[in-house]
Amino acid sequence: MATAAKDRLVTKIHDKWYDLTDFEKIHPGGPVALGLASGRDGTVMFESHHPFTHRKILDAILQKYELDEESSRHLKTLEEQHGIAEHRFNWKSEFGDALKFHVKEYFEAEAKRRNVSLVAATKAPPERWFEIAVLGVIFFATLVSFIRGDWISLFTCPLGVWVFGVNTFHDAAHFALHKNWRVNCTVPYLFPHFSSPFVWYHQHNIGHHSYPNVAHRDPDLVHHYWMKREHKSVKWLPAHEKQRNLSFLVFWWTVAVEFGLATMEDLWMVMYNVYNESVPMKVISKKRLLCHVIGRVFTIGGIHVWPFFVFDTWTRSIIFATIPYLWFSFLFMMNTQINHLTPETAHEADQDWYKHQVITAQDFGVASRFCFLMSGGLNYQVVHHLFPTVNHCHLVKLQPIVARLCEKHGVEYKQVAGYAAAIKAHHAHTVNMSFKDNEN
Ligand SMILES: [Zn+2]
Incomplete structure (x- = not known):
């Protein structure tokens, strides 16, 4: 048919x-x-x-x-149907051509050395899988302690699931874990507490990665914007004044995943067929929608309900049902908010897509193995945005190539020393956005 x-x-x-x-x-x-x-x-x-x-x-x-002209004349993009502003980049780029040439050259040599295809060379090599396996074992050890109800596991288990997840979920969702697409599409479902993979593709791949820091196109600029302001394009409200306090940032990071990404924003997307007023969603069948809703209820409900069936005391049950997801949310936000939302990157823009990716991102702790594992390679944000389908483990080697080409082509490459400097920059941006005069 x-x-x-x-x-x-x-x-x-x-x-x-x-x-x-x-x-x-x-x-x-x-x-x-x-x-x-x-x-x-x-x-x-x-x-x-x-x-x-x-x-x-x-x-x-x-x-x-x-x-042909006749068949496509009546077609309208989802963006047009939802009244979302068009944003065009210029794809004729000497800088982009140089980047692609030199990075491809690196992977051609890698493919030859490992005797694999070029595509396979860009995904996780055996040593990365070993690293992932070790992180998985550490996570399962913390999980056993967590289910036993050890108090220390309230800290270690969310940390374990974050580090294991960020080193796999993010790459898999970018089709960067394995050359077999089935592996990439299955792995994100092992980490549904990060986000529903379906929603993540819209928020992260389609929205954020295509149009970082572009007003009305990057959904990360408008998460609950009536409470926290991230961009000049968002109308200032008196409520934004409170984001000057560091304690508000800590509170925000603690609740953002649970009440935003994993629940409310997910719900709004499937209700209105658009994510954060920025990324339109193609209408899905009722059956698929039902599977999605059941998946979310099962995931979020499960996280909060299981302790009441396992522990004898109400105190322990309530603590184990609430604290872990808050701590996980904090870790998620601490690693994801510091890469684009800084005074130097938040309002940068260029018509050249490759230059735009560089100037709207910030690297941190590029020499640090701790920063790499803790952030799953998010500390190499610039290279990740230029080559999202490349596994993060390769970004360590690609970073000097990209930094050299940025210098040659006069593109400002931003990096700070480590977590402390990156968080400080993000907080400075948050404070800037709390003032009314910082408006477009
Ligand atoms: Zn990404």
Whole structure:
């Protein structure tokens, strides 16, 4: 049976429409990655997900599936349907070409050395899998202690799940863990307390990574914006004055995942088919929606309910049902908010997508193994944004290449010493945004 027109996988790339329905089954990156572009302007994802594929191959595939004028005249992107402002980048970039050339050169040498394909060379090598396995064992050790009700596990177990998760979930969701897309699409479901993978793709891959710090396109600028202001494009409210206090930041970080990312923002997205007023969602079937809701209820409910069936005292049950997720949220926010929301990066912009990725991000502790493992490589934020499908373990080697090219092309590369400096910069930004005169 032919696929109904509304169910076809159409996308707009560089102002031309393509029907990729028949390509879905043979797309090397798998149907999930391709599906992210469905119905929307997929230009940024197309460019950022194929940095090492020969242009002639990409053009030949696109040409095969291009829709003619007559078939595409009536089509509207999801962004247009939701009234979300268009944002265009300039893709003719000498800087971008140099980056792709030199990074590809590095992976070609790696592929030859390891006797693997170029794509496999960009994913997790055996030593990274070993590292992940060790982190997994440490996490399960803390989990045993947690289920036993040891007080110390209130601290160690969320820390264990954060470090194990951030070193796997993030790469998997970027299709950067393994060359087999099925591995990448399964692993995020092992960490549903981070976020529903479905929502994460919208918030992180489609929204944030394509348009970092772009007003009305990056959903990370408008998380509960009536309580905390992150960008000049957000209208100032008297409520924002309280974000000057460090204690408010601590409170915010403690509750953000539980009450924002994992629940309310998830719920709003599936109710209104748009994430944080920035990333439109293609309508899903009722069956899929039901699976999603059951998954969220099971995950969030499970986290909070199990202690009441295990422990004898109410005090221990209440503490084990509440504290761990708050501490996990703190760790999540401490590692994710310090990379783009600083005085030097928050309001930067460039028409050149590659330059834009560099100047809107900040690295921290690039020489520190502790910073790398604790943040799952988020401390190499600049390179990650330029090459999101590359496993974080390679960013250590790519960072000097990127830093050198930034210097050569006059692009400002920002990095600070470590966690303390990065948190300080984020707090300074938070304070700046609390003042009314910092308005667009
Ligand atoms: Zn990312």
